[in-house]
Amino acid sequence: EAQVTQNPRYLITVTGKKLTVTCSQNMNHEYMSWYRQDPGLGLRQIYYSMNVEVTDKGDVPEGYKVSRKEKRNFPLILESPSPNQTSLYFCASSPGTSAQPQHFGDGTRLSIL
Amino acid sequence: AQKITQTQPGMFVQEKEAVTLDCTYDTSDQSYGLFWYKQPSSGEMIFLIYQGSYDEQNATEGRYSLNFQKARKSANLVISASQLGDSAMYFCAMRGTRGGSNYKLTFGKGTLLTVNP
Numbered sequence: 001e002a003q004v005t006q007n008p009r010y011l012i013t014v015t016g017k018k019l020t021v022t023c024s025q026n027m028n029h030e031y032m033s034w035y036r037q038d039p040g041l042g043l044r045q046i047y048y049s050m051n052v053e054v055t056d057k058g059d060v061p062e063g064y065k066v067s068r069k070e071k072r073n074f075p076l077i078l079e080s081p082s083p084n085q086t087s088l089y090f091c092a093s094s095p096g097t098s099a100q101p102q103h104f105g106d107g108t109r110l111s112i113l
Numbered sequence: 114a115q116k117i118t119q120t121q122p123g124m125f126v127q128e129k130e131a132v133t134l135d136c137t138y139d140t141s142d143q144s145y146g147l148f149w150y151k152q153p154s155s156g157e158m159i160f161l162i163y164q165g166s167y168d169e170q171n172a173t174e175g176r177y178s179l180n181f182q183k184a185r186k187s188a189n190l191v192i193s194a195s196q197l198g199d200s201a202m203y204f205c206a207m208r209g210t211r212g213g214s215n216y217k218l219t220f221g222k223g224t225l226l227t228v229n230p
Contacts, residue, residue, distance in 0.1 A: 031216055033216075033217065033218075035218075042220050042221075042222055042223070043204075043218070043220045045217040045218070048214075048216065048217060050212065050213065050216075056213065056214070058214070058217060059217075088156060090158055092158075092218070094216075096212075096216070099144065099145055099146025099165060099166075099208050099209065099210045100146065100163070101146070101148055101160045101163045102148075102160075102208070102218055103160060104150075104157065104158035104159075104160070105157075106156070106157040107156045107157055107158065109156070
């Protein structure tokens with residue numbers, strides 16, 4: 001089954017404790033992206049990757065890191081999480097050469113205390 | 114810059130009736146894609162339907178159809194024969210084709226649809 005898999009689905013942690021949200025897709029998509037969703041602010045792009053070893057900042061990259069060492073994986077790293085990073089996070093992927101739909105993972109609800 | 118406007122914060126519809134969710138967009142791109150996503154209360158983002166800017170026919174996917182009026186820059190979602198399971202937040206979104214930051218999805222603020230029995 002074609003899918004984007006995020007882990008964990010839920011996480012409660014404390015300020016400053018490094019964490020990684022994993023994302024994996026099995027559709028051989030070139031393009032992958034991270035979004036966060038916040039009430040009143042909607043969905044905003046954090047980082048994106050056009051292909052392996054090619055990543056770039058989205059609209060709200062501060063406090064986040066990403067890497068793309070393999071085509072299928074695109075982890076989101078919070079080196080020193082803070083409460084303002086409490087949010088619902090989505091990973092998405094799509095073929096990279098046209099305006100095709102992005103397919104989303106089920107989301108990660110992250111709470112930073 | 115791309116912009117999506119959804120003017121209906123909430124909509125109510127009776128089960129088995131049709132409902133139209135409005136979406137207008139703004140972009141200077143000639144080539145782009147328009148999308149509708151459904152987000153139930155459980156939180157996942159489900160892709161529903163896609164319309165390319167050069168597609169001459171309106172997209173359809175089962176009970177979903179996209180009423181695309183390019184000159185008016187509108188891309189309304191029509192759900193026929195509503196079901197209780199259609200109750201959710203619906204987002205209109207778009208992305209370009211020029212690569213890089215132009216590939217990101219720009220979302221509207223969403224419409225909360227409630228289907229009444």
